[in-house]
Amino acid sequence: MIRPAGPNEKSSFPENPSSALEMMMEHYGSAVLRTAYFYLGDRHLAEDVSQEVFIRAFRNWAAFRGDSSVKTWLTRITINLCRDKLGLKAMLEQPTDPLLLQRTESYSVEEEALERLNRTEILRNIAKLPAHYHEVIYLFYYLDLATREIAEVTESPEGTVRGRLHRARELLGQYLVKEGLTQ
Numbered sequence: 001m002i003r004p005a006g007p008n009e010k011s012s013f014p015e016n017p018s019s020a021l022e023m024m025m026e027h028y029g030s031a032v033l034r035t036a037y038f039y040l041g042d043r044h045l046a047e048d049v050s051q052e053v054f055i056r057a058f059r060n061w062a063a064f065r066g067d068s069s070v071k072t073w074l075t076r077i078t079i080n081l082c083r084d085k086l087g088l089k090a091m092l093e094q095p096t097d098p099l100l101l102q103r104t105e106s107y108s109v110e111e112e113a114l115e116r117l118n119r120t121e122i123l124r125n126i127a128k129l130p131a132h133y134h135e136v137i138y139l140f141y142y143l144d145l146a147t148r149e150i151a152e153v154t155e156s157p158e159g160t161v162r163g164r165l166h167r168a169r170e171l172l173g174q175y176l177v178k179e180g181l182t183q
Helices: 017-040 043-060 070-091 109-119 121-128 131-142 147-154 158-178
Strands: none
Touching (some): 017 043, 017 070, 043 070, 070 147, 121 131, 121 158, 131 147, 131 158, 147 158
C-alpha cells in the first residue's frame, strides 16, 4: 500500500502547537474536509467540522501522546465530530424549500472537486451501504488507512473492521452489478 508523502508521526511535527497546527492543516486539511463532507453531505457543515477539528487538535496537541499517527488522530476527531453533528442535524428541522437552499455563485476548486466526487456512481452506491460499511470503505480506500488504523479510529476490534470491509465489498459489488456498472 502506497502511503502519502509527508509527516505522519508526532515526532515529525514541531512541539509548538501553533507551528504543528499550521503543518497539520497544510498536510491534512483537504483530507479532513473531504472526510467531513463524506459523512455530512453538506459543504457548510463540513467546513464547520473541519475548523473544529483543527481547533481541538491545537488545544490537545500537548496531550496527544503519538500512540497513533497524526492522520489517524485527526481522522478520529473528524469522525467523532461528524457523528455529533449528525445527531444534532437529525434533531433540527431542515429546510426543504429549494429557495432556502440557495448556493453561492462562486465555487473554489476544492468545492467543485467535492461536487464531482459526490456525483460519481461508485460513491452514490457506497452511500447506499449501511453506515458502518460505508465508513470502512471510505477510510480504507479514500483515506488509505490500514485496518489497524481504522480499528483505532472507529474504536472497533481489527477483526470486526476486516469483516465489515469484506462484507462492504460484497454488498458494493452486488449494487454495482445490479446497476450494470460491472459484471
